[in-house]
Amino acid sequence: STTVTRVDRLAKQVALSDGSMLTYETLAFATGATPRRLPAAVGGDLAGVFVVRDFRDADRLAEEMQPGRRVLVVGGGYIGLEAAAVARTSGLEVTVIEMAVRILQRVASAATSAIVREIHRSHGVDIRERTGLHRLIGDNGRVTAAELSDGSVIPVDIVIVGIGVAANDALAHEAGIETANGIVVDSHGRTSDPTIFAMGDCAVLPWEGMRIRLESVQNAVDQAEAVAAVLAGSTDPYDPKPWFWSDQYDVKLQIAGFGLGHDETLVRQGQRQGSVSVWYFRQGKLIAVDAINDAKAYVTGKKLLEAGATPDRLLLADPQVDLKALLV
Numbered sequence: 001s002t003t004v005t006r007v008d009r010l011a012k013q014v015a016l017s018d019g020s021m022l023t024y025e026t027l028a029f030a031t032g033a034t035p036r037r038l039p040a041a042v043g044g045d046l047a048g049v050f051v052v053r054d055f056r057d058a059d060r061l062a063e064e065m066q067p068g069r070r071v072l073v074v075g076g077g078y079i080g081l082e083a084a085a086v087a088r089t090s091g092l093e094v095t096v097i098e099m100a101v102r103i104l105q106r107v108a109s110a111a112t113s114a115i116v117r118e119i120h121r122s123h124g125v126d127i128r129e130r131t132g133l134h135r136l137i138g139d140n141g142r143v144t145a146a147e148l149s150d151g152s153v154i155p156v157d158i159v160i161v162g163i164g165v166a167a168n169d170a171l172a173h174e175a176g177i178e179t180a181n182g183i184v185v186d187s188h189g190r191t192s193d194p195t196i197f198a199m200g201d202c203a204v205l206p207w208e209g210m211r212i213r214l215e216s217v218q219n220a221v222d223q224a225e226a227v228a229a230v231l232a233g234s235t236d237p238y239d240p241k242p243w244f245w246s247d248q249y250d251v252k253l254q255i256a257g258f259g260l261g262h263d264e265t266l267v268r269q270g271q272r273q274g275s276v277s278v279w280y281f282r283q284g285k286l287i288a289v290d291a292i293n294d295a296k297a298y299v300t301g302k303k304l305l306e307a308g309a310t311p312d313r314l315l316l317a318d319p320q321v322d323l324k325a326l327l328v
Helices: 055-064 078-089 110-122 170-174 217-231 295-307 313-317 323-327
Strands: 004-008 013-016 021-023 027-029 033-035 049-051 070-074 093-098 126-129 133-139 142-148 153-155 158-161 165-167 196-198 203-207 210-212 243-248 251-257 264-269 276-282 285-292
Touching: 004 170, 049 055, 055 158, 070 078, 070 153, 078 093, 078 110, 078 158, 078 243, 110 126, 110 243, 110 251, 110 264, 110 276, 110 285, 142 158, 196 217, 251 295, 264 313, 276 295, 285 295, 295 323, 313 323
Parallel strands: 027 196, 049 158, 070 093, 070 158, 093 126
Antiparallel strands: 004 013, 013 021, 033 165, 133 142, 142 153, 203 210, 243 251, 251 285, 264 276, 276 285
């Protein structure tokens, strides 16, 4: 219950909320990110409106998950869709709205979006793309309805907001450290101040000529370990090998690599019913794989990416070809 209120880089001290000061030789930011909330002007302060970031959010939401209730999910990313799956499985009526052209637009290909969309619709979720939230309507301080950007008004009992997170970089910014939607670091986790490091969701790191934030458990753990090694004397740079996952209904989506900037995808049907994978390429090079109920595709794709290898397209496209043949 003690927060840092200020970083004094000249004195190499941090001021704490209890009035005390701590002196440092090396400082590390692992401040994470904060979920974006709906503004009060559109009803974001009404009871029944939730974000999902930590176990306390999940516990509060679980108390509301009663069969027959009507849920509006604002945002068609992974958080929103996972929440929609839990709500629908729990017997609630679910509507998902997404302002973009399609769900998962920021993080996945059109092919993966289409597969996931059909999964949710087959479970009875009402997905409305190109649709935003105009305002929430309340009664006695509790949300009762939502007016959407298309002019329609739908009754709701619960609203789950999944519109992304903002990096907790304010302290670093106020201290004069370079920030850009996160704390900018080099390949060793160093900020613009060589005695200060950052890692995890709050950090903007270099990756294949780009600056990115990797919002994942994998990166939070691996980058922290890499920074710790540097603090202990290592000179090895952090070379992330991203992987992610998402569980929705009985569907397991496993992602190897990072599809940012892809210019081509290839869809491969798996050997089991309902298994499929989407392979991403940029300028002819394999950069990511989305495996839907297809662990073999995920493992193969991950090994290829770690080796920097790109499979033969004709072999990859043929579902009769064993994926092991791609690793030769």
